[in-house]
Amino acid sequence: MANREPVHIFKLDDHVKVKPEVEQYAGWFGKVTHIETTEAGVQLCTVCLEPDGLEIIFLGSDLELKKVLHKSMLGLFDKCGMAYFFRYNKGKRIPPSCSMVVGISTHKAAAVDLTAKRDSGFLLGDSQVRDIARDKLNETWQAEGVTLDPAEKFMGEKRTRGEAVDAVVALAGLHHTKLAPTISPKHIERPFTVEMQNFPVDLSGTIDLQEADGTLRDLKTTGKAPGDDAADKSLDLTCYGLAARALDHVAPARMALDFLVRGKKPRLETQTTTRTEGMYRAFLMRVEAVSRAIEAGAFTPCSPDFWMCSDKWCGYHQDVCPYGRRAAVTI
Ligand code: SF4
Numbered sequence: 001m002a003n004r005e006p007v008h009i010f011k012l013d014d015h016v017k018v019k020p021e022v023e024q025y026a027g028w029f030g031k032v033t034h035i036e037t038t039e040a041g042v043q044l045c046t047v048c049l050e051p052d053g054l055e056i057i058f059l060g061s062d063l064e065l066k067k068v069l070h071k072s073m074l075g076l077f078d079k080c081g082m083a084y085f086f087r088y089n090k091g092k093r094i095p096p097s098c099s100m101v102v103g104i105s106t107h108k109a110a111a112v113d114l115t116a117k118r119d120s121g122f123l124l125g126d127s128q129v130r131d132i133a134r135d136k137l138n139e140t141w142q143a144e145g146v147t148l149d150p151a152e153k154f155m156g157e158k159r160t161r162g163e164a165v166d167a168v169v170a171l172a173g174l175h176h177t178k179l180a181p182t183i184s185p186k187h188i189e190r191p192f193t194v195e196m197q198n199f200p201v202d203l204s205g206t207i208d209l210q211e212a213d214g215t216l217r218d219l220k221t222t223g224k225a226p227g228d229d230a231a232d233k234s235l236d237l238t239c240y241g242l243a244a245r246a247l248d249h250v251a252p253a254r255m256a257l258d259f260l261v262r263g264k265k266p267r268l269e270t271q272t273t274t275r276t277e278g279m280y281r282a283f284l285m286r287v288e289a290v291s292r293a294i295e296a297g298a299f300t301p302c303s304p305d306f307w308m309c310s311d312k313w314c315g316y317h318q319d320v321c322p323y324g325r326r327a328a329v330t331i
Contacts, residue, residue: 009060010035010045015193015202016063018047025049025056029066029195029202050193068193069291071205071239077290078235079308081299082323086316089299094315095145098152098160101137102168103221106260107208109133109172110219114185114209123180126173133172134165149312171221171260178268179258184212192243196284201291207240216244216252221260231257231271238283241275251275 010016010032017029033055034046043060077084086092096104109132117123124132141161152160187210194203209217218236220226231237237255245251259269293299301323302309309324311317317324 010043010063010065015066015068015204016045016047017066017195018058019062019064022058022062025058029193031193050195067201067291068204069201069287069294071203071236074203074239074287074290075235077294078286080302080306080314081293082301082321083308083314083316084294085299086320092316092320095147096140097147097149097313097315098164099221099223101140101146102164102171102262104140105133105137105168106171106175106221107219108136109168110175110180111189113176113180114183114188117180117183118185118188123176126176129172129176130169133168137165137168147315151312167262167266170266171262174260174266174268175219179270183209183217186210186212190247192247194243194246196287199284199288199291200295201287203239203243203287205239205243207243210244210252213254214250214252215254215256216240217256217258219258219260221262223262225261226257226259226269226271228271230259231255231273234273235283235286237273238275238279242280242283245280251280 012032012035014032015029016032018025018027020026028049030047030049032045033048036044038044044057045060045063046055046057047063048055073084073088076087087094109129112132113124113129123129141164146157146161148157148160187207190207190210192205192207196202207216208219211217216237218234218240234257237257241252241255253274255273255275257271257273259271261267261269301321304323308314309317311325314321314324319325
């Protein structure tokens with residue numbers, strides 16, 4: 001029997017790269033958005049090429065799979081290799097914590113408000129923004145459920161949810177009244193995939209916000225005051241700066257981390273920063289090191305005294321991870 005080259009069977013959303021021998025599009029990459037198989041059994045893939053969004057149909061044999069590391073995967077691996085292992089290798093998805101749902105819902109309201117400003121010149125009404133935040137929280141809570149920490153369990157889900165609604169309405173209102181009026185939004189929640197030539201993976205994620213003057217911003221919700229150097233050390237900002245440079249062919253001259261701090265009197269704190277070429281290089285080295293560790297299956301647990309290694313912050317702590325609470329009760 002004649003030797004046949006193995007044929008990739010692509011799936012929707014596979015991240016692919018066009019083979020070097022395909023003239024016009026050699027080396028381009030993108031996502032598979034549609035698949036058809038001809039009567040002769042040939043797979044035809046429609047690929048949305050990045051960064052331009054062109055949709056082109058390719059023969060499956062003209063494409064190769066390219067792995068992608070999403071920013072959130074990198075962030076989780078950085079915190080704890082075991083948590084990465086459970087989430088992405090074992091597919092154990094734990095419902096988000098209450099603080100995460102508050103963050104997601106505040107982001108949603110801020111994004112809708114700023115989109116209105118960019119497209120019409122005007123922010124939404126105050127009550128509209130607060131309603132969007134509350135609805136998003138209720139919708140996420142309903143659809144995905146929430147992982148309650150021991151204190152929240154003690155307080156009960158109903159009361160915890162009520163306090164979360166109050167918090168998200170207050171934070172969305174704070175963003176709307178204090179931060180949104182000062183911002184000139186250009187790109188809001190801009191998805192990216194950066195092709196990393198000669199790297200084992202490409203890098204993907206979503207840039208929160210880019211302003212008309214080139215300032216790149218990232219919004220955080222937090223329960224306590226951030227450290228003074230949070231923006232200077234933020235890997236998220238470094239990653240998004242790198243992505244902006246790839247998308248726009250110019251690095252952002254200025255970056256900002258906007259913190260909405262929860263509390264009786266929620267407050268806004270903004271830290272500004274920049275990045276040097278050396279910081280971008282160090283970030284790329286980190287991406288390469290992480291992707292090689294993942295490839296090698298080197299999933300190490302974080303230290304037990306790390307803030308995340310607790311019932312409150314890690315969904316695997318209670319009864320999944322052998323380095324979590326089980327380690328404390330097993331002889
Ligand atoms: S329990 Fe600790 S070591 Fe285990 S996954 Fe969670 S954070 Fe990592």
